Amino acid sequence: MLGTALTTQTTGSFFGKKRADLKKRIWQHRWLYLFILPCVIWLLVFCYYPMYGATLAFKDYSYKLGILNSPWAGLKHFRAFIYSPDFWRVIKNTLVISGLKLLFSFPAPILLALLLNEVQAVRFKRVVQTFSYLPNFVSWVVVVSLMNVIFSPYGGVINDLRKNAGLETIFFMGSREYFYPMVILSDIWKNAGWGTIIYLSALTSVSPELYEAAAIDGAGRLKSTFYVTLPCIKGTIGIMFINAVGGLLNAGFDQILLLQQPDNQLISDILDTFVLKTGLSQGRFEYATAIGLFKSVLSLVLMTLANEVSKRTMEVSIF
Amino acid sequence: MYKLKWTGRAMALGLATTLMLAGCSSGSSAATSTAGDNQTTAAAGEASTIDGSTATDTQKYDDVKLKMLICWNGGFKTASDQYNNEVAQAIRDKIGVTVEYEGIMMSETEKLNLVFASGDMPDMINAPYWGGDGGETAVIKKAAREGQLLDIKDELPKYANLSDAYDVGIVSQAFLENDLDDPTFGGARYILPQETPGDVADITNWAYGVFVRGDVADTLGIDPTTIKTTDQLLDFMTKARDYGFKDVNGNDIITATTFHEGWDYGQYAMNFNSKQATSFVKQDDGTYTYNTLTDNWIDSNLFIWKLVNEGILDKECFKQSDDLANQKVGNGTALFAAAQYSTVINATKLTGLYDSNPEMRYVPVGPLNYADGEASVQVELKGRNGSPAIIFPTSNQNLEASLAYLDYVNSEEGARLCQYGIEGDTYEMNSEGQPRLLQSILERKQNGDTTVDDELREKGIGYILGRTLQADKRMTWWGERGAGDADVAITELVAYQEARPVEQLAGYPIDKLAQSFEDYDTLKTYAFDDTTKNDYTQRAFFADTEDEARSILEDYQDYLTSQEGGLFQKYLDYANEVAKTRDDVIN
Numbered sequence: 001m002l003g004t005a006l007t008t009q010t011t012g013s014f015f016g017k018k019r020a021d022l023k024k025r026i027w028q029h030r031w032l033y034l035f036i037l038p039c040v041i042w043l044l045v046f047c048y049y050p051m052y053g054a055t056l057a058f059k060d061y062s063y064k065l066g067i068l069n070s071p072w073a074g075l076k077h078f079r080a081f082i083y084s085p086d087f088w089r090v091i092k093n094t095l096v097i098s099g100l101k102l103l104f105s106f107p108a109p110i111l112l113a114l115l116l117n118e119v120q121a122v123r124f125k126r127v128v129q130t131f132s133y134l135p136n137f138v139s140w141v142v143v144v145s146l147m148n149v150i151f152s153p154y155g156g157v158i159n160d161l162r163k164n165a166g167l168e169t170i171f172f173m174g175s176r177e178y179f180y181p182m183v184i185l186s187d188i189w190k191n192a193g194w195g196t197i198i199y200l201s202a203l204t205s206v207s208p209e210l211y212e213a214a215a216i217d218g219a220g221r222l223k224s225t226f227y228v229t230l231p232c233i234k235g236t237i238g239i240m241f242i243n244a245v246g247g248l249l250n251a252g253f254d255q256i257l258l259l260q261q262p263d264n265q266l267i268s269d270i271l272d273t274f275v276l277k278t279g280l281s282q283g284r285f286e287y288a289t290a291i292g293l294f295k296s297v298l299s300l301v302l303m304t305l306a307n308e309v310s311k312r313t314m315e316v317s318i319f
Numbered sequence: 320m321y322k323l324k325w326t327g328r329a330m331a332l333g334l335a336t337t338l339m340l341a342g343c344s345s346g347s348s349a350a351t352s353t354a355g356d357n358q359t360t361a362a363a364g365e366a367s368t369i370d371g372s373t374a375t376d377t378q379k380y381d382d383v384k385l386k387m388l389i390c391w392n393g394g395f396k397t398a399s400d401q402y403n404n405e406v407a408q409a410i411r412d413k414i415g416v417t418v419e420y421e422g423i424m425m426s427e428t429e430k431l432n433l434v435f436a437s438g439d440m441p442d443m444i445n446a447p448y449w450g451g452d453g454g455e456t457a458v459i460k461k462a463a464r465e466g467q468l469l470d471i472k473d474e475l476p477k478y479a480n481l482s483d484a485y486d487v488g489i490v491s492q493a494f495l496e497n498d499l500d501d502p503t504f505g506g507a508r509y510i511l512p513q514e515t516p517g518d519v520a521d522i523t524n525w526a527y528g529v530f531v532r533g534d535v536a537d538t539l540g541i542d543p544t545t546i547k548t549t550d551q552l553l554d555f556m557t558k559a560r561d562y563g564f565k566d567v568n569g570n571d572i573i574t575a576t577t578f579h580e581g582w583d584y585g586q587y588a589m590n591f592n593s594k595q596a597t598s599f600v601k602q603d604d605g606t607y608t609y610n611t612l613t614d615n616w617i618d619s620n621l622f623i624w625k626l627v628n629e630g631i632l633d634k635e636c637f638k639q640s641d642d643l644a645n646q647k648v649g650n651g652t653a654l655f656a657a658a659q660y661s662t663v664i665n666a667t668k669l670t671g672l673y674d675s676n677p678e679m680r681y682v683p684v685g686p687l688n689y690a691d692g693e694a695s696v697q698v699e700l701k702g703r704n705g706s707p708a709i710i711f712p713t714s715n716q717n718l719e720a721s722l723a724y725l726d727y728v729n730s731e732e733g734a735r736l737c738q739y740g741i742e743g744d745t746y747e748m749n750s751e752g753q754p755r756l757l758q759s760i761l762e763r764k765q766n767g768d769t770t771v772d773d774e775l776r777e778k779g780i781g782y783i784l785g786r787t788l789q790a791d792k793r794m795t796w797w798g799e800r801g802a803g804d805a806d807v808a809i810t811e812l813v814a815y816q817e818a819r820p821v822e823q824l825a826g827y828p829i830d831k832l833a834q835s836f837e838d839y840d841t842l843k844t845y846a847f848d849d850t851t852k853n854d855y856t857q858r859a860f861f862a863d864t865e866d867e868a869r870s871i872l873e874d875y876q877d878y879l880t881s882q883e884g885g886l887f888q889k890y891l892d893y894a895n896e897v898a899k900t901r902d903d904v905i906n
Contacts, residue, residue, distance in 0.1 A: 061436075062465050063435040063436055063461065063462055063465045063467050064465040064466050064467060065465075085878065148635075152635065153634060153635070154571065154573050154633070154635070154647075154652070155570055155571070171634045171635075173635075174634055174635070174638075174861065260638075261637070261638055261861075262637050262638070262854075262857030262858050262860060262861050263858065263861035265854050265857070265858050266858065277850050278850070280429060280432075281426055281428060281429050281454075281850065282428065282454060282844075282848070282850075283428060283429075283431075283432035283436075283454075283457070283458050283461075284844075285432070285436060
């Protein structure tokens with residue numbers, strides 16, 4: 001009894017001390033915490049507070065009763081989604097598009113960053129960097145409008161060139177076979193430049209001495225990249241990979257929605273566009289929320305798996 | 320101890336901030352609800368009206384300001400200052416009420432859902448209420464059932480110019496029984512039907528059809544008015560495609576196009592249709608089936624597939640904007656266009672095509688006949704079978720003032736003010752006692768000066784009636800629907816309206832009768848959902864082969880009949896059963 005009491009007392013004092021230390025440290029850095037406060041409030045208000053809305057997935061929504069007071073409906077909206085004839089098609093499309101982006105768009109900024117890192121002319125490097133960042137600030141609406149103009153079968157630049165060369169015009173934006181290339185190429189064009197920022201900052205932390213040592217050992221530029229640069233930034237790549245897998249089911253809503261055409265409908269309908277069409281547009285908020293929740297749970301599972309893989313292969317993890 | 324208190328306070332402050340923000344939203348909705356409840360019980364009996372469509376003798380309100388959401392995708396152009404303009408001022412002088420209008424640029428159903436779900440509701444909403452399976456109708460009915468709308472049943476009779484809104488003839492019997500007086504409303508009336516015709520002459524003839532560039536017909540030596548069948552149209556279009564025409568800038572042409580999102584490619588396939596008011600088809604054995612389940616539906620869509628596949632119909636048209644379509648038509652790039660004639664003409668006005676190239680003036684093709692050879696018409700039922708509607712959310716600040724405003728603008732005096740402005744300033748009365756725009760304004764209109772409409776709009780003229788007139792009596796009152804129509808009417812448009820006139824069908828439409836099917840709510844979530852139907856049909860248009868296209872269309876038929884354990888067949892059986900209960904059923 002006494003032993004237990006002592007242990008409890010010891011443990012209690014241990015945690016009490018730790019708590020006091022924490023408070024002391026918070027007070028010491030109070031100004032820094034004050035800076036964080038707006039972000040914490042933002043997070044609480046815009047990310048945590050709306051989470052109660054997820055209960056909508058289990059309810060029959062009534063305008064008058066609101067989310068909290070609407071009657072419970074069990075899993076009926078999840079069942080409606082899972083048994084809908086489009087379920088597997090939509091899941092497959094989402095995974096295929098996301099997988100292709102992971103395969104091609106994810107490495108693109110790494111490659112570009114490595115190339116930029118090798119450029120010796122500082123001014124040229126800065127110009128290239130600036131130009132590669134610009135597409136990031138152009139909205140998808142503008143990007144797809146530009147693509148429509150460039151690739152139009154009626155007066156588009158590409159098709160005019162084809163016609164002048166005696167070739168048939170092609171409806172690039174509306175043909176099934178060109179859908180995936182259009183998605184991936186436009187995604188790389190828009191996002192690769194901006195994505196290099198994080199890798200370029202990681203590259204600056206690589207010690208020049210390692211390159212010197214590699215050079216003494218006879219390594220050329222390519223070997224230095226493989227044996228020095230990449231291992232040094234693998235932590236950053238790992239973290240970015242985990243995040244990318246976490247967003248795998250997002251697939252790029254606005255891009256895909258804008259690129260949808262009748263002919264590519266079967267392969268371009270992803271979870272988010274499906275939610276818009278069958279849920280939000282028709283006022284089936286419960287159904288849309290159920291699909292959204294389903295997606296979030298699946299994303300969490302994928303992210304956990306990616307975290308495990310990254311932990312084992314790259315010794316990097318976020319939890 | 321002090322430190323602990325500080326931390327505690329900070330956390331409490333954070334929590335309080337979160338709760339306060341959370342509370343803000345629920346608080347506002349509670350306030351809205353209370354205001355609405357007050358309005359529901361408020362008496363509106365003091366307002367007195369005089370009979371007929373002359374000036375209404377209502378009480379004058381003390382500068383009541385109201386907001387009306389115009390829930391129609393595409394926006395709503397108003398005067399830049401909706402309070403300080405001549406018309407608003409004159410209405411205010413008369414009844415003391417000002418209404419400010421706000422348009423939307425998104426789907427109507429989506430907006431209505433947002434409005435009711437968020438509780439951020441205006442005083443009045445004008446939205447589509449087509450009845451039956453329309454998406455907007457479902458949202459409005461749900462809002463009414465769930466207490467989000469004010470009951471106007473006892474109020475309407477007090478306003479002379481609105482009191483006939485539910486009269487059969489102005490609205491159809493079927494629309495009244497199934498949608499306006501929906502059985503689930505429990506005897507309440509929430510809908511003020513709008514844009515209903517005061518008389519047969521007041522029914523709008525939309526002049527839908529296929530139109531071709533005039534020089535194409537001349538060059539090919541084809542009289543476009545002789546085109547009556549699908550085969551003739553296809554032959555005409557093929558010859559036009561192969562001839563080598565250029566647009567106004569010397570660029571390659573597109574043989575045929577539509578306006579936004581493929582509107583209205585169905586005009587090219589008009590020859591597959593029959594004269595009917597619903598989506599039901601009467602079969603040889605006298606029973607009814609659904610048009611989408613017939614071979615004819617497949618054939619008409621295969622015709623569109625053929626147009627796409629043979630490079631005749633614009634491949635971009637199913638996803639294009641009106642702006643792009645306007646360019647294609649306005650520059651004469653599209654040889655054929657299908658939509659309302661006025662839309663086609665307006666596109667050419669934007670570029671001045673007829674001034675620079677008068678030979679490129681678009682002229683009507685046909686009109687195409689129905690499948691049985693009869694000349695096609697614009698089918699209407701006796702009384703509207705679905706209409707735009709004005710509804711009054713519980714957030715309405717003053718229902719009496721809202722109705723008094725609508726009553727006034729529905730009087731001849733109020734409507735004249737909204738359409739023509741102030742007498743002497745913008746219009747004068749002719750020898751027949753009809754208002755006519757001043758000659759100087761008419762001349763500018765005749766010369767194609769589009770800025771004149773902007774100037775009139777800034778005075779508050781020309782936009783209010785479109786979304787507030789209940790029974791449209793303008794033709795009866797003034798002999799013209801729009802200001803200047805009688806003097807600057809587009810002759811080819813008038814001629815086409817005569818060639819494809821409005822025809823009223825008498826009878827009870829079967830789709831309205833079948834709305835009482837017990838699982839109708841389940842059925843309409845998938846069976847009448849145009850999004851899914853368009854996905855299938857438009858995918859079929861881009862199929863590589865006709866067999867593939869046919870297979871996709873048959874897949875949609877299977878989808879329709881296989882969902883919910885074959886519920887659609889039960890619906891059809893029910894429709895045929897109830898059709899036997901009346902002898903005036905029409906399809």
